[in-house]
Structures are given as C-alpha cells and as structure tokens.
Amino acid sequence: MTTTLPNMSTARSAGAAPNAHPTTRVEVVTTLDGLRRLEAEWTALSARVPDATPFTTHEWAVAWWTHLRRATRWKRDALRVFVVRSADGAAIAFAPYMLTEYRALAVPVMRILQPIGADPNLTELRAMLVAPEHEAAAVAALLAAQRTVGPAPDWIRVAGLRRDGDARRQLLARADAVADREISAFSLRLPDSWEEFKRTRPRNVRESLRKCYNSLARDGHEWRFRAIEGGPELDAALARFCELHAYRAQAGGSVAHPDYFAPAPSRAFLGDVMTRLGSRGAARVFQLEIGGEVVAARLGFRFGDELYLYYSGYDPAWGKYSVMTTVVAETMRHAIEQGITTVNLSTGADVSKTRWRPEELPFGDVVVVNAGARARFSHLAFTRAAAWKSARRRRALMTAAASPSQESND
Template identity: 45%
Template sequence: MRTYEPGFGPVRLCKVQFFGTDPSLTEVRGLVCRAEHQSDALYALAKHFSENENNWDVFKWSGLRSDALSQLPHDKLRTERILPDYVVNLPDRWEALHATLSNNTRKSIRKGYEFLDRDGHRLALRVADSANIDAETLHRFFRLHQARSSAADMKQHRDNFHTAQSRGFLDDVIGKLASRGLVRVFELEVNGEVVASRIAFALGRDIYLYFSGFEPSWKKYGVMTTLVVEIIKWAIEQGFSALNLSTGKDQSKLRWMPTEIVLHDIVQSRESMRSQLVARSELWRRRGLKAVP
C-alpha cells in the first residue's frame, strides 16, 4: 500500500507498507507466507524495491522475525517497534500441559472450577464454527468486549470495536473466512447464559486467539481463564498442535509457559538526501503528536 504524507504540498513523503487496518484490528501486518519461507520472500521483496527506489521514500517492513532481518540493508534501517508473540505447543493430552504450569496457575485454574461448582453454577463450552456463526453470536461478542473495556475496577482495556466501521470490518472478515472454515467463536456458558466470548482463527493445525470479552460481574470466578482452559482442551481434542495467544506481553499469556516469537517493525529510508530529510521530519512530527495531551 502506497500513501503520501501529507496528502498534498511541495514536500511529501511517499510511504510503502503492508496493507491492513489499524494495529488493534490487524494485529500483525506483514508477509503472508510460511515462517520458514520468510527470509527468502523478504530477500525477493527487498531486492525488487531496491531496484525501484524512485517509487518510494520510506518502506515500513512489519512483522519480521529476527532470523529474517539479515535480508535488509542495515545502514538504512530504524527499528520502530518490537512486538512479542506467544505460542503454546500443544501436547496430545491436557494433563501433560497442565503438569508444566506453575503452582499458582494450576491453583487459579482449580479455584475457577471449584467456585462455580460451589455456588451451584453449571458450566458449558459452546463452539460456533463456520456453519453457525450468526449475527447474534457476533452481537454477544461485541457486547461482552465492550462490557470488559468499560469495567472501572479492572485493568483498562480498549474497546476496539466501538465504531460501526470497526464492527463492520470484523463482520466482513469473519464472513469471508468462515466460508472457508477458518473461524471459531468460543463462548463460555454459565447456567445457559454466555458470560465470556473469544474469536479464533484456525489454519491447518494452528489456532490463533483473537480478541475476547466477558461480563465483569463474573470476574471473581475467573471466567476468562476458564474459557482459555476449555479452548485448550478443545484444541487438543481436535488435533491442533499450536495455540497462538496473540501479540503483546501480558501475564495472562505468560502463565501458559509459551514460546516467545519476536516480531520487528522496521522503517527503511532511501539513500537520497530528500528521502532522509522527509523521513526525519515525519518522525519528529509523530513524536510531537504523541506529546500532545
């Protein structure tokens, strides 16, 4: 995707980057290829754009694994962001994974189930796949996502779907991917009421956990932890080999003892004096915007 900043004027920055919506919706922009092919694909793209430097001033490389960075010219690069991604390699039994967890995590999991049972609540996992993801399923997800984001006594979470445009985007994406069997919506029911929801994308034997939401009034029961446990059990039963907990460092992910994959966002500037000056002015402009309260 090629954009110009500002949109008009004598000095404009021509920026090339991977397509996607804002970072909260498209969590990882970058090359769509198998991980083991990224270095070769990156080399081919870097070679192409180095031979066509007149068509751009700045190239934003996103979602690059550490072992692929050697394919870029190091003297023209600036690291914009380092983003960790967390993957749990799934064994063939839940008990095998459970045994690797810390005592505190195992205790937290046990208490969630025990407290629900103690208070007479019935627990069930509902899995909506391509055939039964309907408007009501997405409506529940949006409602629970918003409810979690607006909870005043918990760590602040952004409501990523507060606009009609963002909800429409997700609805469109899920509609297209669901037709290919790539989407699951996991819902935790307590006494027949959905109290937690999480969207996931499945590809081959990997499953990626996307955004979630839950009813804050059920916080004391740890329903989101219980939902993740139920998802892991389901994924193991279905033969998945890897569970991606999504990007961003968070204790709720680290408790599952995942493997960390580091993704880099790199800004590459052309060698020309104009491109260097325009790129630096853009960097200063963005820093100035961040400083404005």
C-alpha cells in the same frame, strides 16, 4: 491492474541466503479485483507456511482493504500487493502492501510503502506470507521492485520479519536501514491430554484453574462451553462478542482494554473477515454460558493443527468468577480434543500469556529510507510524531485504568 517485473537476482539485491531461490520474478497487484484473483494461490501457500496467523491470509487482506483503507484529503492508501515467484513460476511470498501518501494543501509531502493493516490494534502482526527459508529472497525482491510501480516512496517499512532470521540481519547491515518496532507472539505446544496439560502447568496456574471452576460450583452456577465454527450461529455469536468486548472496555481496571470494534468500519471489517474465514472452517467464537446467557467470549482462528487466539470480552458482573480464565482453559481442552497441537496466544508479553509457559516468537520491523533529504526528513518527522501519539495514548490508557481489576487479561 497487475504489473509483472523482469527476473532479478536476489543475491545482487540483498545477499540472498544460500538456500534462497537464485532468481525471482515479482508481480505487483494494484486493484481489489486483482487481489481477489490471487485467492487460490495465496490460500495454498498459507497452508504450507508454519506459525500461521489470520493476518497473513487472503481473507484478511481483502476484508481490510474493503473496509479500512484510507482515502481522505490528508491521507490516501494505494494498493501494492507484491507476489514473489521463483524461477519456475511458483509463488513463494505474498506481501500485501500499500503506498500511503500524506498531503498538505493537496500537495504530497510524504509517501510510505508499508504493509496493509495500519489500524489501531486490529492487525496484531503485520507481515508478508512467506516460509522462513524464502524470507530473505522475498524481502530482496520486494526492495528491488518497490520503485517500479507509481511514485517512489520516501521510505519502506518491512514489517514482521523473524527477528533472528537472515532477512532482518541482512537488511540491518545496509547503511539506509534502521531497526524499528519489535513485537513477540507467544506459542504454546499442547500435550496429548487435558490431564497432562494441567499437570505440566505452573503451580499458580493450576491453582487459578481450580479456583475458577470451584467458585462457579460453590455458588450453584451451571455453565456450558461452546465452540461456534461458522454457519447461521456466527452472526449472533459475533454480535454478543462485540457487546462483551465493549463491556470489558467500560469496566476499567488496572489494565485498560479499549473497545477496538466500536468504530463502524472496524466492526464491519470484523464481520466480513470472520465470515470469509468461517466459510473455509477457520473462524471460531468460543463462548462460556452461565444460566443460558453468554457471559464471556473469545475469538479464534484455526489453521490445520494450529489455533490463534484473538480478542475477548466478558460481562464484568461475572468477573469475580474469573470467567475469562475459564474460557481460555476450556478452549485449550477443546483444542486438545480436536487434535490441535499448537495455540498462539497472540502478541504482547503480558502475564495472561506468559503464565502458561509458552515459547516466544520474536519479530521485528526494519525501515529502509530511500536517498534524498526529503526522505530522511519525512522519516524523522513521522517517527517523532508517532512517538508523541504513542505516549499520548499510553497516558490516556493509564487515566482510564482507574478502578481495581477483577479479571485477568486473558
């Protein structure tokens, strides 16, 4: 089902930026078939938006909704995809949202409008697909439309806003809005040659690269790097990646690495989204082979001249050779040779990313609480429960990290 809402003034709704469209029209898609029909427009806009990630693609939205939406006695997700159009009908934003309803004894007790991707760490950055110059207008249109389809939410999470952008600043000026989670991605500009790349890295990185290559040569190990871009090899490459990802999780170390693809729905989702993105040449599996055996792998996604690096895995038996560092280094070399200009090292400010001297791309969520005591109470209760679960998860990870790590977190 698709509901088209009348034109609304973005200036009246949230104070649009001067370069935003003066009026917008919003369509709300509530079915998987309707979501599928957006593919051509969605993909066209994706090609024009800078700092591309897999999480804002049409393929990610379809695969996530197919495999990971919740429909239990206690929690139920209902699709709400907001398509924001300018006055001339052109799509300027796709916001893949869902209305999550929490129940107790079959009675709804809380409703949250939030981006799809409410999963344990699979969707690293939940955001709408929109160019920076239209972000404020798109957010204003989303908030104006959120009460018009189905039951009203108690609160809305507007996620993945550019932290220094007009949209976030304007939202935080509202009395009913509060800042929420902040997250950063790390983007690395690539030079024209591999030699220049090595020369311009910090000294400790140059030394790390020298050691990982020399240690393999010293012990007589021949290695090969492969970049698998889809086709018949993709399924086998993904199966081996999942094995290596599980090995990494079982290895322990000073930094714990859970096996995010152990649950069957998560693994089915990964296979589906990689196949969908692979069909248009965007999916990558980067592999390091030693003696004919794949010992380390990392997933990636290419969009034009940008590459996004996703999860990795390796065989701990080869950890002393820093095989994950080799995979990342060879991925950088391959990217330069392929004319890629930017590598997004993914989210999280750990040393495995910051040591390459990338640029930080900061994002932030804003929560808008609707009027009423129930809405305020539900947001407070949810926030406290989420903080408790997060603390519990951190304690579990610290307990799991019992033995010294042999491998950096690349």
